[in-house]
Every structure is written in structure tokens, then in C-alpha cells.
Amino acid sequence: MKNWTTKDSLDLYKIDKWGEGYFSVNSKGNLSVNPESKKSLSIDINEVIEEMKEQGVTFPVVIRFHDILRSRVKQINKTFRSVIEEAEYEGRYQGVYPIKVNQMREVVEEIVDAGKIYDYGLEAGSKPELLAVLSMNDSKKCLTILNGYKDDEYMRLALLGNKVGRKMIIVIEKFSEIEKIIRISKELNVQPLVGLRGKMSVAGCGRWAGSTGERAKFGLSVSEMIQAVEIFTKNDMIDSIKLFHFHIGSQIPEIRSFKEAVSEGGRIYAKLVQMGVPLEYFDVGGGLGVDYDGTRSNNESSTNYNFTEYVSDIVYSLKQICDLEGVTHPHIVTESGRAITAHHSCVVTNVIDKIEAANDFNTKKETGEHIFVSNMREIEAELYERHSLQESFNDAAKLKEDALNAFKLGILSLSERAKIETIFNKINLFIENETSKLEIIPEELQILTNDNSPKYLCNFSVFQSAADSWAIGQVLPVVPITRLNEEPTVNCSIADITCDSDGKIDRFIEINGQESTFPVHDLKKDEDYYLGIFLTGAYQDVMGDMHNLFGRLNEVHVFKDEEDPSGFYIEEIIKGQSCSKVLSTMQYNPKYMAYSVKKVIDREISRGKIPARMGVKLVDFYEDCLKGYTYLKN
Ligand SMILES: *Cc1c(COP(=O)(O)O)cnc(C)c1O
Secondary structure, three states: OOOOOHHHHHHHOOHHHHOOOOEEEOOOOOEEEOOOOOOOOOEEHHHHHHHHHHOOOOOOEEEEEHHHHHHHHHHHHHHHHHHHHHOOOOOOEOOEEEHHHOOOHHHHHHHHHHHHHHOOEEEEOOHHHHHHHHHHOOOOOOEEEEOOOOOHHHHHHHHHHHHOOOEEEEEEOOOOHHHHHHHHHHHHOOOOEEEEEEOOOOOOOOOOHHHOOOOOOOOEOHHHHHHHHHHHHHOOOHHHEEEEEOOOOOOOOOHHHHHHHHHHHHHHHHHHHHOOOOOOEEEOOOOOOOOOOOOOOOOOOOOOOOHHHHHHHHHHHHHHHHHHHOOOOOEEEOOOOHHHHHHHEEEEEEEEEEEOOOOOOOOOOOOOOOHHHHHHHHHHHHHHOOOOHHHHHHHHHHHHHHHHHHHHOOOOOHHHHHHHHHHHHHHHHHHHHHHOOOOOOOHHHHHHHHHHOOEEEEOOOHHHHOHHHHHOOOOOOEEEOOOOOOOOOEEEEEEOOOOOOOOEEOOOOOEOOEOOOEEEOOOOOOOOOEEEEOOOOOOHHHHOOOHHHOOOOEEEEEEEOOOOOOOEEEEEEEOOOEHHHHHHHOOOOHHHHHHHHHHHHHHHHHOOOOOHHHHHHHHHHHHHHHHOEOOOOO
């Protein structure tokens, strides 16, 4: 057997496949980040962790690499610019970042700053998001696109932006918004900039197929669009309609969907222009996917195209349609969020423990034991003599079920039940071991493998940090941070520390034909072991909920520093939520809570049940816990 190298880990975890050049393994066997997608500068994630620990930051933690954000913004803008030039396309690219994907102020600020030279703007989909973008991007050249359902107040806020010279484009999502926008802009005496969202007939694919099609929640049908044009014309406001918009869903796995949307949308655009609507912008919405599972396929967690192919498809298709229809090439707008932010952040958790069934219960034969116990023992013996795996499994499963019924009827003793279950587990382990050598694992036995493999108990909450993994079966890459120069010998899945049985990750990038578990290293007694969950910068970062009141994580913001020997510095540490903070959001009053506990302890002290010195310590301890982090301390 050859020695395990870092290259083996790189291949095993498909790091080059999903990492887009941002991640690699360094010579120490640690996972590292190349913040500009090139190998010249590399940051050792373990060094970031060491420094963070020195500063008293505990796990779990979100690590943000701001330079990756900047790199993504640069990449989408540069790609559009170069394809536009190559295609001799006459419009410009004017992208916006939809802040719903990650509204963290630091994230939005970084994107705005990196996008300044490209006139890269922002998109908002709700009133609070509109308030945020109004305060954020003060450029008069960038676009601010406003989607989502709007009330009068939303319209007024948007037009406030136009009043101060910003390019706020209000996208009409439903017919009744037309009356609002006309009435309020007249009232405020400001000319609005308006977008029309088309309800596309192209059926989207992937998980967000419902974002499009005739029954979609948003957008105007063709007949509504024609009526909208008539209403704006009648009100002498046709000059306001500047943008045509569609959005066919998020994480679109198939490039074909974009092709179809652009060809339908392009025609609608051209026909509207021919009708005299002075449109200037063609907004293809979001949907640019991320290859989470590294397969470059039309899997739901993947994409069968890359950045350049996406951009080329849009630019060339739109050019062709406009040329055929004889209309000027519009400026192209995208609202990519996922593809901009996914790579920049990861969640690092420490593994607390390994959970596996204990199989050392004594199952020796005893006289007078129930026949079910002997039967289970026979199945085991036959199995070892090369009996069919499937048949043994069926027999054992049936017998276990019968035994459980017998137990419920009072026929089996507690220790007989324990023996049967222990032998059953041994049988399963054997079968699992044997099947792992097979090319194709029968489906029934596959389930067995999933149930039986050990779980690493990790200090985090799936509901807070990887919501899509729980909600929609989204695959996220999980990789050990250290020991990548050692062969991983354990196959496991992940359990979180919530008390919810759904609090687990058991869908991984497919490795060696397995996707319900992934390979990790065995735990060493005196050594911490860290797992990183990657590509969490889009949606996961901000969608987390308060299940079990775990709350937001500690965060460290990392920047590259070519002068520093480590190649980085930690620019900011944001403390995660304390217990008292999360309790406050649920209407508890931590001061009062501490007071009530103190009162009870004082009473016990005065009754002589607790020594005074110890009582004071208990009060302090309760108060310290209130102030502390919600996650496990070690
Ligand atoms: C969610 C959303 C986006 C962002 O989509 P991504 O797939 O994350 O790029 C863009 N536009 C609209 C209208 C959206 O609702």
C-alpha cells in the first residue's frame, strides 16, 4: 500500500471540483484557502483557528474570507466584459447583488466596495432590505433593483432614492402595483424608473422550479404587460419603463433553462421596444448555480455549466435576437447572489464525540434461554459461513421484529432482548463491511449501511448553520481541516447538538459510491478534530433559525496580508449570541431570571440546606452561563 499524500485527500474530497480554485491542501496536511483563486497566496485554515483560539473565540465559528467575495465580484464583471467585447455586443453589463442571499453588513459593504469600479449595484426584495440598500450604495451610476411585493410605504422609500439621484428601478411584480407607482410618483413629483417582471412560460428545473411558469407567484403575463404599457402611456409616463426582468429560480442546474428563458425574454423585450417602450435594460435575474457536489452535472446540487458558459449563452443569444428583431442591444443586468457569496464563508466545528452502538454486551449461550436468542445466534453463525447477505439480513430483521413483539407481550426478558439486539447489530456490522466491498450495493442493504455507520457529534446546529441541508437535502462539502496527509479510515455521518433527530447531515458529496457517510480520521484522545462545512456563504449564513435557542455563531473575518508570514490577518471578531441574548428574543428577561434563581438559592441558604459560600458560587455560575455562548464549551 502506498503512503497517503495530501494529493489523495485533495482528490478524495473533490476539493478542486467544488472549490473553484479557492481551496487546497498545504504541505502540512491542512486545508488552506487561496483567496484569489490562485496558488500564489495561501492561508492555512488551521492557523486561522489557532489565532482565533488565542483571542478567546470558541467553536463553532463562521470564518469569512473577504477576499473571496471580492474575487467573485471581480470575476462576474470581468467575464461579462470580456464576452461582451468578444461578441461585439453593444450594451454594457450592469450587475446587482441581491442582498437577501446574505444581508450581513460587512458582506454587502465588501461587495459594494469591490464592485464600485464596475458600477455593480444592489437588489432588495423587502422593506427592510430596501432600507439597507438605501443606506449602503450611494453611487449614482449603479442600479438598485427593487423586487418583491410593495405597499405604499415601500414605493415612497424607493422614490426617495430617485429624489436623491439614485437609479432605483421599481420592478412591477403584479398588476395592482401599477396604480400605486403612478399615484405615488405623481404625489411626490418624481419620475420613477420602472421594470416589468415577465411571467415566463419556460418551466424552470431544479428545486426552485416554482419560481417560473404560468402559475408563478410573481410577474406579469404578456396580456398584463400590454395593458401595463397602455396605462403608463395614458398617464404620460411611458418613458419610465426602462427594464425588462425575469427570474427563473435559484441554483439552476441546467444551462438549457437559461437559454430558453433568454430566447423567450429576448423576444418579449424586442417586441415591447418595437411597440415604443423605451426599454434599456434586460435583467435575467438570479439562478447562476454553484457546483456544491463537484460533479459538474445536472444534479440538483450541481450545475452543468461554468461562469463563462453562462455569460456567453446570455450575451450571444440576446445579441442574435436583438439583431434579428432590429432593436438596440440592451444593457444586461444579472441578480446573481448564490454564485457571488457561497464560497466566501465556512462553518468550522469541533467534533465532540463519536456515537456508535456499543456491541460488547455478553451474548454467551445460557441454558433455558428463549429460542429467539438461539435463532439469532444461528443466523449469525450461518452468515459467517458465507450465507447470502441479503437472506441473512431478511431473516435477522424479521426475527428482531418478532422478538420485539415477544418482549412487549412479556415473553422475553430484558437481558434476552439485549442479547438479540446485540447479535443483530453484529450481523449488520458484518454485512455492512462485506457490502462496502461490492460494486453495487443492493438498496435494502444500503439503508443498513446508513443506519449503522458511526456518527461524529459536532458542536453546531444544522438548523442554524446549514438550513438547506435539513430543509431541502442540499449537499454541502464537508472536509476535515487537518490531518489531510493521513488516510481517513472511518466512514461516518454527522449529528449536531440540537435535541432534534433531524439535526444531522447525512447527505454528502458522493465519495467511493457513498453519499450518506463520508470518510474522516479516527479521533485521538488529546487532539481536537475540526470539520469544515463549506460553501455556506449564500443563504445558509442568514437563514438559520433559533431551534433549541442556539443562535448566531461567533465569526471571524479574515483578510489576506501578503506582508505577514501567515498571509492573513483577522480584521474583526463578531461574538455569537449569548444565552441571555437569545432568551431575550423569546421575551425572557435575563436580569429577572438571575434574580429569581438567586432568590431560591438564598432561601435554601437561610434554611441551612446550602452553605452560604457555595450558594454565592452557584449564583455566579448561573449568571456566567447566561452571559456565555449557547454552544458546547468543549
Ligand atoms: C432570490 C432571487 C435572486 C437571487 O438568486 P440566486 O440564485 O441566489 O442568484 C435574484 N433575483 C430574484 C428576484 C430573487 O428572488
